[in-house]
Amino acid sequence: xxxxxxxxxxxxxxxxxxxxxxxxxxxxxxxxxxxxxxxxxxxxxxxxxxxxxxxxxxxxxxxxxxxxxxxxxxxxxxxxxxxxxxxxxxxxxxxxxxxxxxxxxxxxxxxxxx
Amino acid sequence: xxxxxxxxxxxxxxxxxxxxxxxxxxxxxxxxxxxxxxxxxxxxxxxxxxxxxxxxxxxxxxxxxxxxxxxxxxxxxxxxxxxxxxxxxxxxxxxxxxxxxxxxxxxxxxxx
Numbered sequence: 001x002x003x004x005x006x007x008x009x010x011x012x013x014x015x016x017x018x019x020x021x022x023x024x025x026x027x028x029x030x031x032x033x034x035x036x037x038x039x040x041x042x043x044x045x046x047x048x049x050x051x052x053x054x055x056x057x058x059x060x061x062x063x064x065x066x067x068x069x070x071x072x073x074x075x076x077x078x079x080x081x082x083x084x085x086x087x088x089x090x091x092x093x094x095x096x097x098x099x100x101x102x103x104x105x106x107x108x109x110x111x112x113x114x
Numbered sequence: 115x116x117x118x119x120x121x122x123x124x125x126x127x128x129x130x131x132x133x134x135x136x137x138x139x140x141x142x143x144x145x146x147x148x149x150x151x152x153x154x155x156x157x158x159x160x161x162x163x164x165x166x167x168x169x170x171x172x173x174x175x176x177x178x179x180x181x182x183x184x185x186x187x188x189x190x191x192x193x194x195x196x197x198x199x200x201x202x203x204x205x206x207x208x209x210x211x212x213x214x215x216x217x218x219x220x221x222x223x224x225x226x
Contacts, residue, residue, distance in 0.1 A: 004157075031212070040123070042204055042216030043158075050212065058213065090157060103214070105157035 001026050004106035006091050012112045013081040021076040021109050023091030029104075031094040032074040036060065036087040037108075043090065049074055081113045118207045120217035127195045128225045135190040135220045137205030147188045148206040148214075149179055158204065164188060175199070200224045 007022045025032065033048035035058075045058030049068040063085060065077040074093075078085060091106040121136035139145060149161040162173025169181045175198075179190045188205060205217040 035216075040218050042218045043214075044216070045213055048212055056212070092158075102160045102163070105159070107157045108155075 003027065004091055004093055004104050006089075006106035006109050008109060009107070010110050012114065013078070014114050015081060015083060017081050019078050019081065021078075021089055021091075021111075023074045023076065023106060024072050025074075025091075025093040025104070026072065027093060027095065027104070028071060029093035029095050030071070031096070031101075032068070033058070033092050033094075033103075034064070034066065034074070034076045035090045035092065036085075037090060038087050046076065046089075078111075083113045085111065086113045087111060118205050118215055118217040120203075120205050120220050122220050123218065124221045124223070126223045126225065129197055130194050133190075133192040133195045133199065133222065135203050135205075135222070137188045137190065137217060139186050139188060139205075139207045141186070141207065144183075146208045147179075147181060148208075149173065149177070149188075149190050150204045150206060151201045152204065152219075153201045161190070161203075195222075195224050197224050197226065 004025045030051050034046040035043040037043045044060050046064050047066040049055045052068050052071050055066050068074050089109045092103045094101045094103045118139045127133050147164040150158040151161050152158045161177050162171045164171050164181045172178045177192045179188055181188050202219045202221050204219050206214050208214045
């Protein structure tokens with residue numbers, strides 16, 4: 001199993017550009033989520049999904065869209081990039097709805113918005 | 115409401131000495147608690163978790179944590195630090211199935 005994969009690893013955008021961060025998992029996990037990591041703030045939840053066709057907002061959803069058309073994929077879209085979205089983005093998946101299940105993280109995407 | 119506070123942003127230890135990373139949480143309910151480790155330029159890896167079973171939880175790589183409800187704490191310890199323990203550590207709390215609340219992180223450096 002590849003686990004949770006993310007592409008690209010690095011990205012530089014100009015203000016106003018849009019892009020999609022890709023996330024895929026091959027563990028048949030129901031639950032997937034996106035976080036952003038900023039220095040001194042830990043990880044903050046952007047959006048999450050409890051299954052194909054079901055998504056919901058986390059703590060910091062503004063400026064981001066998600067969709068979940070398949071169990072495997074959970075892309076994150078930046079609609080109009082802003083410098084405040086410069087961050088490291090992590091995708092995660094979990095095998096069950098209960099929080100006792102371990103959450104598996106991808107390697108991250110480092111995004112810079114100029 | 116739930117939140118988690120990691121009391122030290124940076125901890126420096128000598129190789130072979132004990133490591134203590136402190137975490138306090140605020141919660142109106144019995145929480146699930148986790149410690150994750152992040153090595154440089156890597157994703158997060160689960161070290162251990164508490165889910166209302168034994169209050170002393172053993173994890174990977176010799177780490178353990180003790181849940182103390184009276185002190186609302188979940189401190190992480192390791193008896194003898196190794197150079198490979200240099201990383202950032204996150205204390206995490208969850209009340210429901212979908213959302214985790216992360217602490218700000220503690221960076222551990224290990225001196226030879």
